[in-house]
Amino acid sequence: MTITNQKSIKNRRILSGILTCTALALAYAPIPGLNQKIIVVSGTEFAEPLQQIETQFEQKYPQINLELKFQGSQDIINNYIDQKNDFNPTVLIPTNAALLDELNQRWQSQNNTQAFYQQPKAIAKTFLVGIAWPERGKILFPNGKFSWQQLEKAMEAGSWQKIGGKQQWGSFDFITTDPTRSNSGQITMNLWAQSKGSKNLNTPTVESLFSTVKRSVYLPPRSTDILLQEFIARGPNDADVATVYESIALYRWQQSGAAQNKPYQIYYLNPTVETVATAAVVRRDVNGGTANAAGKFVDFLTQPEQQKVFVQYGFRPTHGNIDLLSVTNSPWNQNIPGAQVNPQITTLPAPQPSVLGEIQKLWQRVQ
Incomplete structure (x- = not known):
């Protein structure tokens, strides 16, 4: 091979390298004016x-x-x-x-x-938390602590009068999001199932729980913020207790007071899941x-x-x-009932994808 040919090949390689680098730069850099x-x-x-x-x-x-x-x-x-x-x-x-x-x-x-x-x-x-209107929260959680067992008993009873509430409060209404569409609903059902003492979702006890909740929650909302807005708009007698994220519970707390005169109370779940x-x-x-x-x-x-x-x-x-x-306008400075900067609770890791999938399948399967 002649010296001239060697130089030509070398020049072509250099040019090819320059063109490649230029193409990459153009791909990742915005075009001026666009x-x-x-x-x-x-x-x-x-x-x-x-x-x-x-x-x-x-x-x-x-x-x-x-x-x-x-x-x-x-x-x-x-x-x-x-x-x-x-x-x-x-x-x-x-x-x-x-x-x-x-x-x-x-x-x-x-x-x-x-x-x-x-x-x-x-x-x-944020955390998953519970919320309830003050009067109802005192009846449902008399020691001021959220309880899955108390919640399930109330759902099975069906009315406030049967669990010590006032007759005029009517039926007991719990709200959570649709576990097939929203993560807060998935976490709710996972924590509730774990409160039964087993991580296995495919047991008669857990299936019965899912069935009870599904029958009780009419048309569960597709997302957590939509749930909370509905909870506030419906107020006591139509929406008594719900599970939502701490973030929006804090943010929409004042809105609940304006709409229903008495704002809701926040209850930290223990354990809960930090999302x-x-x-x-x-x-x-x-x-x-x-x-x-x-x-x-x-x-x-x-x-x-x-x-x-x-x-x-x-x-x-x-x-x-x-x-x-x-932080300016921090909700933790607004004396929101139940809100805590450092709640003394155990936080669990978020459920794995396989568990989330099982929760969705079980929710769809039960009647």
Whole structure:
């Protein structure tokens, strides 16, 4: 081979390398003058804080346009995997990180690739709690502590008069979300089943429990925030006790007082489950440049100022060691009955995807 040919081959290789690097750079860098659109799908309990953060993010990144969508957390997973959305999501933020594990497992079984561009990031956390209207809470939980056993007895009795309440209170009405669509309903049924002393869901005792709850909860809401808004609107006599996230229970507490004169009381479950809302940038129909923009949004959510916004809406921060009482307009400074900065409770890990699947199947199976 001549020296001239060797130089020619070397030059072509250099040029090829330059073109490859340029192509990658263009794929991940926004084109000047063009806006990028990212669609964020989160649980409904994040509607208000994300709408506030959206404005702040777009001020910092005017070339990135956010579009927010809200669904029940299990719906987020099912709709994405089954392609039931009429849009292409960029970022998914279910209330529970375990749901992203479920999504990734289901995705890999169908596609043999990772579902996400990068490791999902925790953005906020909360507990599952109980709420009840004050007079009813005193009858149902006389020692001031939430009890699954007392709740089940009340459901089996069917009326307040049979458990020591007033006749005019009428029927006993418990509300939880649909476990096939919402994570709070799944956690509710999992904790309730565990209170029976067994982690095995496929027992006659647990099946009987699921059947009792399913018969008692008429048309369970598809998401936790929708549940709480219905609970407040319906008030005592139509909605007595519910399980919701601490975050929205704190955030909507004043609203309950305005609507029903006496706001509800919060009861911490012991044990409970701490759910960690986690954001993931998905791969399907998302190019590198859009993924890069979405990554900026996810990182933005973890910054101190945005973490404080989450605190204002009742969430606990996952970054920054933020003092809950130091944040302006923190609900922990509002003397909400039952609310505690550091409740003395045991927190359990979120149920694994396999357990969530069993809960959904059992709920669908029982009558």
